[in-house]
Amino acid sequence: MTGRPHPSAWQELLADPITFFGTVMLTALMLPTLAPRLRDRAIAWLLTHAVLVPAPAAVVTIPTTGVGLDGRRLVIALLALVLAIAWATASARRRRDREHRS
Numbered sequence: 004m005t006g007r008p009h010p011s012a013w014q015e016l017l018a019d020p021i022t023f024f025g026t027v028m029l030t031a032l033m034l035p036t037l038a039p040r041l042r043d044r045a046i047a048w049l050l051t052h053a054v055l056v057p058a059p060a061a062v063v064t065i066p067t068t069g070v071g072l073d074g075r076r077l078v079i080a081l082l083a084l085v086l087a088i089a090w091a092t093a094s095a096r097r098r099r100d101r102e103h104r105s
Contacts, residue, residue, distance in 0.1 A: 020091035024087060056073045058070060063077055
């Protein structure tokens with residue numbers, strides 16, 4: 004026995020950024036199907052706060068929602084995705100290096 008407590012499932016999920024982001028993406032893709040009322044409220048909120056634009060003004064549309072991203076919002080979303088991937092990669096590399104040093 005190592006004396007270290009076994010991490011909870013939530014801690015394990017947060018420790019692996021790729022799994023975490025995969026879970027977030029899967030949830031985001033499944034949510035519109037599982038909870039249409041919640042989806043409609045979320046879309047209304049995102050439109051009200053100018054996070055998304057109506058489909059006619061969008062460069063990229065989100066299927067079955069009638070909303071999407073215009074050019075500026077698309078660039079911001081892509082930058083956020085690149086930063087998330089860079090963070091996940093750096094975190095995985097740091098964890099791997101820590102494990103190899105032990």
